[in-house]
Amino acid sequence: ANQINGSLPEEIDRIIRQALEKDRDLRYQTSTDLKTALKRLKRDLDSGRHAVDNSGIHVSRMPSSPAHEHxxxxxxxxxxxxxxxxxxxxxxxxxxxxxxxxxxxxxxxxxxxxxxxxxxxxxxxxxxxxxxxxxxxxxxxxxxxxxxxxxxxxxxxxxxxxxxxxxxxxxxxxxxxxxxxxxxxxxxxxxxxxxxxxxxxxxxxxPTENLHAYDLYLRGRNFARRVGRQDMQFALQMYENAVALDPKFAVAHAAIANVCAQYYYYFERQDQWIERVNAAAQRAIATGRDEPEIRCAEAWLDFAQGRYESAVDKIRAALGRDPDIDGGYHLYGRALFESGRYQEVVDIMEDALAHAGENYNTTIPIHNALGAMGKTDALKNYTFREIAIFETQLKKTPEDARVRVLLAGNYAYQGRNEDAQRELDLAMALRPDDTMILYNSACTLCEMDRLSEAMAALKKAWEAGYRNPVWTRQDPDLAQLHGNPEFERLYPSAEASAATASPVSPES
CATH class of the missing domain: 3.40.50.10610 (ABC-type transport auxiliary lipoprotein component)
Known part of the structure; x- marks a missing residue:
């Protein structure tokens, strides 16, 4: 459209392409969805904001749009x-x-x-x-x-x-x-x-009267984004030191609740983490500040305990108040994905990436949703965006093992096996026993058709604490392991879980 009329923004081309998409699952599902996209474009043009930059996670620029007065x-x-x-x-x-x-x-x-x-x-x-x-x-x-x-x-x-x-x-x-x-x-x-x-x-x-507390909060936030067990422990320690300096620091209390909920979800399904989430959330509320980050922490707790609908409602409301909540769209995407609402993950893709900031975890549910829906071409195109995001992040934090292992998975998907192996080796050298590094190593090894090694890595991830069968069974990167006796034993289907009451234990 903008080739015919140069005054039209590039975003209108994307909207038209999606409306005419041959694959019905990738089209706008209702006229309301199309109307929402057009209203969002009008809002962004009125405010001087723009659509998506193909180079990465960021929102792109449309020079033809008029500047707002202020x-x-x-x-x-x-x-x-x-x-x-x-x-x-x-x-x-x-x-x-x-x-x-x-x-x-x-x-x-x-x-x-x-x-x-x-x-x-x-x-x-x-x-x-x-x-x-x-x-x-x-x-x-x-x-x-x-x-x-x-x-x-x-x-x-x-x-x-x-x-x-x-x-x-x-x-x-x-x-x-x-x-x-x-x-x-x-x-x-x-x-x-x-x-x-x-x-x-x-x-x-x-946010706080104590600058040292604020400094600790910012440091903790950087570690929390990496999701690893050790990084989460560092983040938690910094957040706790922050609220020790300023007990009225609401956002830091909410951050503690966030980390504890994620620790429960990823590493240790123990009641003590739920108790810590509730205690931190109550302390945040007691400050008298109704921060959207508190709602985000509550949504993480719902998600970790399998209350997906409640998690989606809470995080959507929090994002309605502040779309830039750190990790907010990551949680939104995960909750939709685990509840099987793959199309909805794809529908929020552009908003999610526009507000991701440096939280590259936002990309993961989108990748998995496209894979789970069998959208091979769309996923192939999307991996180029992911690679740009991860490579940019590595320039800033080369010590981040998680971004390296995610990059390895995308390289493997594109058949760049040497690059994938290099990043995989570096990630394992940085965090050899980390639960999520092991899990994502399994994903990468599956992409490289090294299934026995993938199963060994996934078994180690299970032993290190990641025992969520819902996400694991829906993860398209691990689809080749379905039917493997060890995989079925560690991550049983809902039907198999209902049929057996005995706890799962890995084979020696």
């Missing part, structure tokens, strides 16, 4: 500290500034996924504005030295590349929230936006 793209601050450890702080502060600006009703902001492709790239405000349709671009840098923090921020008119406002903040670390508040307020003033009392109150809110 649309602003907040680029990731440049980390001048020279210390890789400070990148999580840089990312957290940048995302918080975006969140602060989003509280201003007359100011349209772009999600973190939209601006992430520009992180650590040499780009001009004019280039970003043209590609995203943003009228203004916020750039800057961050340098931490001991307990001191220097932030340089500059608001640039994307049309003229002329600075509208700039400021340098040289403060103690504990002043970072005040700096974020001040940046948002100064930008509003520079754009002649008068803040309402409600907006001023919202900007004054802080």
């Amino acid at each position: 649309s602003i793209a907040v680029l990731y601050l440049e980390n001048l500290s020279g210390i890789k450890e400070d990148e999580y702080l840089r990312d957290g502060i940048t995302e918080d500034i975006t969140t602060e600006l989003s509280k201003i009703r007359r100011l349209k902001t772009f999600s973190r996924a939209v601006v992430m492709p520009y992180r650590d790239k040499q780009v001009t405000a004019g280039q970003v504005g043209k590609e995203l349709g943003a009228s203004y671009v916020l750039t800057g840098s961050l340098r931490r030295a001991g307990n001191r923090l220097r932030i340089n921020a500059q608001l640039v008119d994307a049309t003229t590349d002329f600075p509208v406002w700039s400021e340098r903040y040289d403060r103690e670390m504990e002043d970072v929230f005040a700096v974020q508040d001040e940046i948002a307020s100064k930008i509003a003033a520079a754009l002649q936006i008068t803040l309402s009392p409600q907006e001023q109150e919202a900007l004054a809110e802080k």
Whole structure:
């Protein structure tokens, strides 16, 4: 369509292609679905946001769309500290500034996924504005030295590349929230936006009064994304240290509940983890802050205990309030997948990827849903997107064993067996006994038709704690193991489980 009329956005082509898709399962299932897609496109055009970038997990750009009068793209601050450890702080502060600006009703902001492709790239405000349709671009840098923090921020008119406002903040670390508040307020003033009392109150809110607690929370979040047993333990320790410093830190309490629910699901089906989830969620609620992250933690608990419908309802409501909840769409996709609602996973694919941020786990339910539906061509195309995501993540965190083993699986799917073996070996070297590394190693080995080795790895994953037959039996990567006596013994079908009351134990 946009080849005939260049003023049309590229996203309209995707909508038309899906509406005309030969495979009925990949078409819009109802006229309401098509109407929703068109309404979403209109909303994104009105706000200066855009559709999907084929290079990866991010939302793409449509230069032909008009810029909103007060649309602003907040680029990731440049980390001048020279210390890789400070990148999580840089990312957290940048995302918080975006969140602060989003509280201003007359100011349209772009999600973190939209601006992430520009992180650590040499780009001009004019280039970003043209590609995203943003009228203004916020750039800057961050340098931490001991307990001191220097932030340089500059608001640039994307049309003229002329600075509208700039400021340098040289403060103690504990002043970072005040700096974020001040940046948002100064930008509003520079754009002649008068803040309402409600907006001023919202900007004054802080997640915690303790910067050290906030620092620990950001570190924990980075570890939690890796899903490994050791990484989850690190994350839990950091979250618990955060709430010890600030017992009213609601989001950190919710993060504890999240990790405990996932620990129960992936590693240890013991009641103590459920008790810890409930206790942490209650502490979060007791702070008086109704954060959507609390609903996300409750949804994880429902999911881990097999209450899929309730999990879907809760996480959908939480995402309705904040679509950028870290890992929110990952959970949404997993709950839909385990309940057999594969088409719905595919339906939310673009929204999920647009709001995934750095949580690459969001890709997994989509991959499995396409495989379970037998959509070979669609899955083949999708693996190119996954590989781009995983390779980008590895450049930032080469020590992340999980992203390596997921990358290995995609390489194997594409027949790149040497590349797959290299990443598999590195993942196993980094986390040789990790439950989920073993599980995903089995998936990779199945793709390489090494079924006996795959079964051995899967048995080790079972022994290390992952004993969920629902996901495992529905995982298309492991379909070749169905019928294997050991597979059927460890991960029995629902019918087989009902027929036997004796506990499963692996053969020696």
